[in-house]
Amino acid sequence: MAFQYGDLDGNFTGRQAGRGQTINIGGDLDARLYGDVTGSLLGRSVGGNDHLTAGSRGNTIWGDATAMADHARGGNDTLIGAGRFNTLYGDAVTMGGDARGGHDRLLASGTSSILYGDAQTLAGRSVGGNDVLTAGDNLVCTMYGDGESIGAQARGGNDRLVAGLGTDHLYGDALTMAAGAKGGKDTFVFKQGGGQDFIHDFRSGQDKIDVSAFRFGAFANLDIQAVDTDADGRLDSSVVYLDAAHANSVTVYGDASLTRWDFVV
Ligand SMILES: [Ca+2]
Ligand SMILES: [Ca+2]
Ligand SMILES: [Ca+2]
Ligand SMILES: [Ca+2]
8 A cells, every 4th residue: 555645744834735646656556645744734734735646546535634724725737537446535524614615626547436526524614625627537426516515604715627538427516405505516427438428416507518519509409308307207417418319418407498598508
């Protein structure tokens, strides 16, 4: 198991600040790479801007730390998971207090990947950064622009999620949003050869679906069908077909009436 960190095996407190490092690690199995500290960013500590690449079979990369609380701030990191199974956290696993995530770039290739633009859990009054998440040639990639869950007083950032070659599941903000939680303005980008992809938390008027790579020229040229995904007899979602053979499509859950304003064509 390869294990490395940029600044400290422990916690940052007070006004401690991480430096920006460039770290590449490999090894056979389970590479674990922290941009700044292995523990928590506490007090008013800040993470550095790191460039982190892991190429093992099984990679976990934390852009800043395992946890962030108080008034900690994450750095603006670049995370690249280049092995077969990748879990990438732009900032940390958990964010609480008044923690703020950095503006990170996450890229993963390989068999299967999970990308969190900020953290798995955004609790307290934490605020997610504006992140860019990109899937490569994964068979399956799940991307959360902010996290898996956002608490009642927490807030997500404005994220850009770029689907790759495999089956991608995209959440601009989170899987679970507590009542009162706020999401950001997210953009979902699809490319040629992307296969079947899924947007799970599209919000009309706030988010955009960018299919400009397919050169439709106008919204009227898109083939969109309303579908009943939970078989209750009511149309609840949409499927956007991106080619005549239906090899590339995007299923947009929870919206059966997409309009031209929802797209970048
Ligand atoms: Ca960092
Ligand atoms: Ca970060
Ligand atoms: Ca974010
Ligand atoms: Ca977001």
